[in-house]
Amino acid sequence: MNDSTTVRLTQFARGGGCACKIPPGELEAVVGGLIGRVPDDAAGELLVGLDDGDDAAVVRISGGTALIATTDFFTPVVDDPYDWGRIAAANALSDVYAMGGRPVVALNLLSWPREALPFELATEVLRGGAQVCALAGCHLAGGHSVDDAEPKYGLAVTGTADPDRLLRNDSGRAGLPLSLTKPLGLGVLNARHKATGERFEHAVAVMTALNADAAEAALAAGATCATDVTGFGLLGHLHKLARASGVTAVLDAAAVPLLEGARESLRAGHLPGGSRRNLDWVRPHADLEAVDTETALLLADAQTSGGLLVAGEVPGAPVIGELVARVDGRTILVA
Structure with missing residues (x-):
């Protein structure tokens, strides 16, 4: 384990974890026009692409198999290099689970400031990724x-799935409950870690936990609609799911689980910039009158390697709301 009093990896990055993502509004403006004509001899049928900003691309290939492709990498979210590697790998693999698939092969993506940081630390990062x-x-x-x-690490991941049993963000329907498989607050706790050096073992445990069991449970329960909650926060990913599905999400703020210390850390001023940008992006599409700004920021908090948001009941996961028919053009109503 790295001695963070000697080298603090988070000090080598402007952002941290999924909070360093390009703001969702800016990103959509960039990629919105990138869908081109598919060649007639394409290797397979594209089932999920850029249209709805889902978690990964999915192509149907021969033999009734769906191929899932995704990539994710980011700057250090914690100071310990081994833990950072584990978190980044779990986060990248999560995109495959969020589509209802199983990861098969991954490739490392590593950026490293060779003259500023010992390469032995990079070895620890890679070791963490390999372990996960x-x-x-x-x-x-x-x-x-x-x-x-800036140091950056992540994976390019390829997985497989049954093309008839995918989890997609555009297949939600009115009447389905909403389940969340990991608590929120990772963004504010990681921001506090970066500012103070305090280590939050429970946050690391959440970020390194794979979403494999949650995805399997969702599929077993008959779910067809899901996404993972990462850099755009719960509100951001819920907005994308409701928008793609043509429904409104009614969110019970009191039912949303929070990590211990998350609210206190926000009150102490620890907030990643991505969380505020998430809230600004979602606000025009949501009714947030029922909650205060503090709660709204936690609901928009930029998560790193967060849980799955599933349209359906998942055993062991709290139900945090439901999907209803579209209400007044809003994608989210917070109660």
Whole structure:
């Protein structure tokens, strides 16, 4: 384990974890026009692409198998390099689980400031990623690295799924409950860690936990609609799901689980910039009158390796709301 009093990886990055994502509004403006004509000899039928901003791309290939492709990487979210590697790998693998798939093979993506940080720390990052891939039963076979001013790490992941049993963000329907499989507050706790050096073991445990069991439970319960909650926060990902599905999400703020210390950390001023940008993006599409600004910011908090948001009941996961027919053009009503 890295001695964070000697080297604090979070001090080498402007942002941290999924909070360093490009703001969702800006990102959608960039990628919105990128869908081009598919060649007639394409290798398979594209089932999920750019249209609704889902968690991964999905292509139907021969033999009734769906191929899932995704990538995710980010700057250090914690100071310990081994833990950062584990968190980044779990986060990247989550996109495959969020589509109802199983990861098969992954490639490392590493950016490293060679002259500023010992490469031994990069070895620890890669070791953490390899450990999580092994836990997931996913091959880790090579990758790519560059010399960069900021350290970054993640994975490009390929998985498989049954094309008739996918979890998508556009298949929600009115009457379904909403379940959340991990508590919120990772963004504010990670911001506090970066500012103070305090270590939050319970947050690390949440971020390194795979969403494999949650995805399996969702599929077993008959769910067809899900997404994972990462850098755009619960409100951001819920907005995308409700928008893609043509419904409104009624969210019970009191039912949303929070990590211990999350609210106190926010009150102490620890808030990633991405959380406020998330709230600003969602506000025009949501009715947030029932909650105060503090609660709204926690609901929009930029998560790293968060849980699955499932349209359906998942055993052991709290129900935090429901989907209803579209109300007044809003995608979210917070109660």
